[in-house]
Amino acid sequence: MESLFGDLFDGTDGKTVKFADVILPVPIPKMFTYKIPKSLEDGVGIGFRVMVQFGSKKVLTGIIGKVHQKPPKEYEAKPILDVLDSYAIVNPLQIKFWAWMAEYYCCHIGEVMNAALPSGLKLSSESKIQLNPTYDTQTSPYPLDDREDVILQALATKSELSYEDCEQLLGVKSIHGIIKSLIIKEAIIVFEQVKDKYTPKVESRIRFCQPYVEDRKALESLFGDLSSKPKQEEILLKYLQEVPIYQNSDLNTRGLEKKVFADAGLSMSSLKTLIKNGVLEEYKLIISRFEEIKGNDETVVLSEEQNHAIEQIKGSFLEKQVILLHGITGSGKTEVYIKLIEEALESGSQVLLLLPEIALTTQIVARLQKVFGSKMGVYHSKHSDNERVEVWNGVISGKFSFVVGVRSSIFLPFDSLGLVIVDEEHESSYKQFDPAPRFHARDAAIMLSWLHQAKTLLGSATPSFESYYNARQKKYGYVQLNKRFGDAALPEYLLSDILVDKKKQLLKLDFTRIMREKIQEALNNQEQVLIFQNRRGYAPYISCEDCGWIPECEHCDVSLTYHQYSEEMRCHYCGFKEKVPKVCPACGSGKLAAVGLGTERIEESLSLLFPKARIARMDLDTTRSKYGYQRILEDFGAGNVDILVGTQMITKGLDFDKVTVVGILDADRILYFPDFRAGERAFQQITQVAGRAGRREKKGVVVVQTRKPDHFVFDQVIKADYKNFYVQDMTERQKFFYPPFVKLIKLSSRHKDYKIAEKAARHLHNLLHEVQVKKIMLGPEKGLIGKIKNQYIFESLVKLDKSGNAQAIFKQELRKILESMYANKEFRSVRIIVDVDPY
Numbered sequence: 090m091e092s093l094f095g096d097l098f099d100g101t102d103g104k105t106v107k108f109a110d111v112i113l114p115v116p117i118p119k120m121f122t123y124k125i126p127k128s129l130e131d132g133v134g135i136g137f138r139v140m141v142q143f144g145s146k147k148v149l150t151g152i153i154g155k156v157h158q159k160p161p162k163e164y165e166a167k168p169i170l171d172v173l174d175s176y177a178i179v180n181p182l183q184i185k186f187w188a189w190m191a192e193y194y195c196c197h198i199g200e201v202m203n204a205a206l207p208s209g210l211k212l213s214s215e216s217k218i219q220l221n222p223t224y225d226t227q228t229s230p231y232p233l234d235d236r237e238d239v240i241l242q243a244l245a246t247k248s249e250l251s252y253e254d255c256e257q258l259l260g261v262k263s264i265h266g267i268i269k270s271l272i273i274k275e276a277i278i279v280f281e282q283v284k285d286k287y288t289p290k291v292e293s294r295i296r297f298c299q300p301y302v303e304d305r306k307a308l309e310s311l312f313g314d315l316s317s318k319p320k321q322e323e324i325l326l327k328y329l330q331e332v333p334i335y336q337n338s339d340l341n342t343r344g345l346e347k348k349v350f351a352d353a354g355l356s357m358s359s360l361k362t363l364i365k366n367g368v369l370e371e372y373k374l375i376i377s378r379f380e381e382i383k384g385n386d387e388t389v390v391l392s393e394e395q396n397h398a399i400e401q402i403k404g405s406f407l408e409k410q411v412i413l414l415h416g417i418t419g420s421g422k423t424e425v426y427i428k429l430i431e432e433a434l435e436s437g438s439q440v441l442l443l444l445p446e447i448a449l450t451t452q453i454v455a456r457l458q459k460v461f462g463s464k465m466g467v468y469h470s471k472h473s474d475n476e477r478v479e480v481w482n483g484v485i486s487g488k489f490s491f492v493v494g495v496r497s498s499i500f501l502p503f504d505s506l507g508l509v510i511v512d513e514e515h516e517s518s519y520k521q522f523d524p525a526p527r528f529h530a531r532d533a534a535i536m537l538s539w540l541h542q543a544k545t546l547l548g549s550a551t552p553s554f555e556s557y558y559n560a561r562q563k564k565y566g567y568v569q570l571n572k573r574f575g576d577a578a579l580p581e582y583l584l585s586d587i588l589v590d591k592k593k594q595l596l597k598l599d600f601t602r603i604m605r606e607k608i609q610e611a612l613n614n615q616e617q618v619l620i621f622q623n624r625r626g627y628a629p630y631i632s633c634e635d636c637g638w639i640p641e642c643e644h645c646d647v648s649l650t651y652h653q654y655s656e657e658m659r660c661h662y663c664g665f666k667e668k669v670p671k672v673c674p675a676c677g678s679g680k681l682a683a684v685g686l687g688t689e690r691i692e693e694s695l696s697l698l699f700p701k702a703r704i705a706r707m708d709l710d711t712t713r714s715k716y717g718y719q720r721i722l723e724d725f726g727a728g729n730v731d732i733l734v735g736t737q738m739i740t741k742g743l744d745f746d747k748v749t750v751v752g753i754l755d756a757d758r759i760l761y762f763p764d765f766r767a768g769e770r771a772f773q774q775i776t777q778v779a780g781r782a783g784r785r786e787k788k789g790v791v792v793v794q795t796r797k798p799d800h801f802v803f804d805q806v807i808k809a810d811y812k813n814f815y816v817q818d819m820t821e822r823q824k825f826f827y828p829p830f831v832k833l834i835k836l837s838s839r840h841k842d843y844k845i846a847e848k849a850a851r852h853l854h855n856l857l858h859e860v861q862v863k864k865i866m867l868g869p870e871k872g873l874i875g876k877i878k879n880q881y882i883f884e885s886l887v888k889l890d891k892s893g894n895a896q897a898i899f900k901q902e903l904r905k906i907l908e909s910m911y912a913n914k915e916f917r918s919v920r921i922i923v924d925v926d927p928y
């Protein structure tokens with residue numbers, strides 16, 4: 090073992106040894122210190138991926154978060170085994186950002202790293218075995234059994250075997266027992282082989298061998314030689330036609346895609362001969378997965394309002410870091426963003442535009458691509474892992490100075506952001522609920538932007554109340570766009586009372602008379618209709634008309650949703666599926682009926698009510714494929730569909746000129762949601778769907794079906810009186826201690842044993858109660874859904890005072906309490922989930 094002295098000083102030059110704190114993908118809330126071996130010292134720094142030994146058996150890959158000269162106190166640092174990169178794939182600003190996120194959202198920095206890196210950059214390691222060089226069959230005190238012998242013999246000829254190889258070799262399902270025995274007998278050694286998961290896309294290309302490029306005479310005589318071989322001649326002529334090296338010999342370097350020859354119907358065997366004879370050569374080129382797109386300078390003339398808003402924004406940015414752009418639906422916010430993005434790019438900064446869900450905003454992306462072309466990277470979940478790595482690397486190399494993306498794009502390796510825009514900033518899809526980090530991308534983006542000393546613009550027609558509150562408190566700047574672009578009018582609302590129509594027997598297949606009339610009118614005029622219902626499947630549930638039995642998920646505390654198309658009932662929480670029973674399992678009655686409305690059922694009803702109309706549906710079930718959304722929206726945009734039924738997916742940012750009627754089938758579902766933000770969400774959702782109607786010359790109509798037409802939310806939505814609604818709602822929130830007046834933290838304890846889950850929740854609650862800061866604590870009680878995937882859930886809610894350092898103290902204590910709980914044998918198997926800002 091090395092002496093302490095030898096640990097600090099390496100070799101004879103007396104220089105201090107360097108250490109690296111490495112972020113590892115393990116659920117332990119800290120970084121781990123390793124020694125940087127002299128041989129690697131020049132090749133590493135913050136942001137490099139390294140391999141290290143973790144524990145006694147495992148080899149893990151992590152990222153260096155810090156380099157320093159302090160050896161760890163509690164343990165002796167092991168050396169870094171290897172460095173995987175020749176440049177830092179993560180920059181110091183990102184590490185700062187990760188650290189902030191772990192701190193704020195009370196999670197581990199390793200979890201943040203996991204969320205941040207595209208999986209193509211994460212390394213997978215695979216366990217392999219090799220012969221232990223010190224092992225000798227003759228002298229070993231432990232005899233091997235037959236199966237162990239087979240493995241050892243195989244290792245004598247092959248230097249390594251994977252677990253899978255061994256399983257195949259012996260024809261067994263699980264090899265672990267045998268491997269363990271071989272390790273104990275010291276016959277083999279297990280090691281991890283790291284595989285880099287990203288594979289660049291390569292293209293086969295053809296070009297002339299250099300002598301023919303340099304020497305024109307050689308080329309001419311070559312054609313002479315080939316005059317009796319027309320097929321080979323054809324190939325060369327095709328090449329020269331596409332790559333005129335006579336005019337510019339440099340062109341040969343890039344050559345021609347091999348596929349071109351095949352596409353032209355030329356002989357592939359002649360091509361092979363030319364390569365064999367040293368005339369042409371084949372080589373591989375790494376190419377981008379993204380098509381080259383040229384921006385065109387299509388000039389849009391901004392309206393007076395838009396210009397005015399831009400001036401105000403620029404003025405306000407002189408004083409404020411964050412500005413809220415409150416522009417009504419259809420007011421033309423996109424063009425305002427474009428102008429600001431152009432200016433930021435011209436000044437040499439990077440720009441990030443966040444959208445709630447790219448797949449749904451294909452329209453905006455298409456518009457932006459026209460302006461910014463290949464400067465713009467697009468980053469979202471429907472991209473493959475390899476495509477994501479290319480965007481990541483493109484940001485590092487400078488290829489993409491502007492990125493449009495969903496919430497995970499805040500993790501891209503930007504180093505000089507100048508502007509961050511968050512479009513539809515009120516959208517709940519910016520919040521990541523599971524797994525940790527449970528962050529809100531808008532809030533995190535503001536922090537990111539601050540770290541870069543950049544500006545943030547939040548845009549929405551229906552701002553979140555937090556952002557509006559911050560604007561009214563003058564913490565944010567505030568700019569409005571109060572008119573629709575091109576003088577389009579806001580739509581008219583018609584409230585249609587479901588109960589009245591029911592009584593008068595005017596309700597047909599869940600559609601009220603007014604709703605049916607308005608749809609018919611639109612169809613007669615060759616206009617389009619959007620129908621909104623935030624529930625997919627056929628019906629929320631099935632019920633027995635005789636005994637009231639309702640089928641429930643075996644693993645979760647929820648009823649199963651009926652999907653008629655596949656004739657099954659599914660759990661939307663865990664994916665559990667079951668065929669619909671023929672008779673009620675409780676009472677044997679055959680009267681099982683579907684209750685409630687899902688998008689599938691609405692689609693069916695519409696086809697019965699309007700047999701001539703072309704109807705499409707857009708929800709999670711119809712958009713699972715990569716281009717699912719795009720296809721439906723393109724079809725709708727091209728006028729191939731008259732009525733589009735959908736969930737909240739159809740509310741976001743859609744801009745279609747022929748939509749004149751929007752129908753909301755069951756507004757009460759939106760109104761009565763058990764959450765302190767129910768009112769705010771209802772106002773936002775109704776205004777947003779409605780905002781899809783009448784975005785051009787013709788005024789739109791919004792038909793809202795409800796059992797409560799005099800609910801106060803409707804009144805405010807119709808008057809488009811955002812401010813008044815906000816003021817009323819805020820009075821309530823202040824009275825009952827809800828955000829933005831307090832900070833909310835939700836803690837849930839999950840366990841498969843009901844009693845243990847409950848006990849842990851109580852224990853945690855009591856410990857937190859002791860923390861000496863101003864707060865209110867609720868619970869612990871059974872979660873709104875008491876069981877998910879066989880885990881019972883108990884929740885506590887903490888309302889923290891926002892002033893002073895209550896938050897910091899509380900989070901610090903919380904961390905200690907969690908550690909003590911994990912150290913407690915009784916609660917070790919309980920999953921405790923901390924959710925900061927759980928909304």
Ligand SMILES: Nc1ncnc2c1ncn2[C@@H]1O[C@H](COP(=O)(O)OP(=O)(O)OP(=O)(O)O)[C@@H](O)[C@H]1O
Nearest residue numbers: 390391392418419420421422423424550574742744
């Ligand atoms: N200066 C302009 N010149 C021509 N067309 C414009 C201009 N500004 C906006 N438009 C058009 O007006 C329509 C509405 O604009 P946009 O989609 O940007 O609205 P928005 O503010 O994002 O609305 P929402 O919040 O409803 O998504 C679009 O069709 C857009 O192309």
Ligand SMILES: [Zn+2]
Nearest residue numbers: 642645660663
């Ligand atoms: Zn379930």
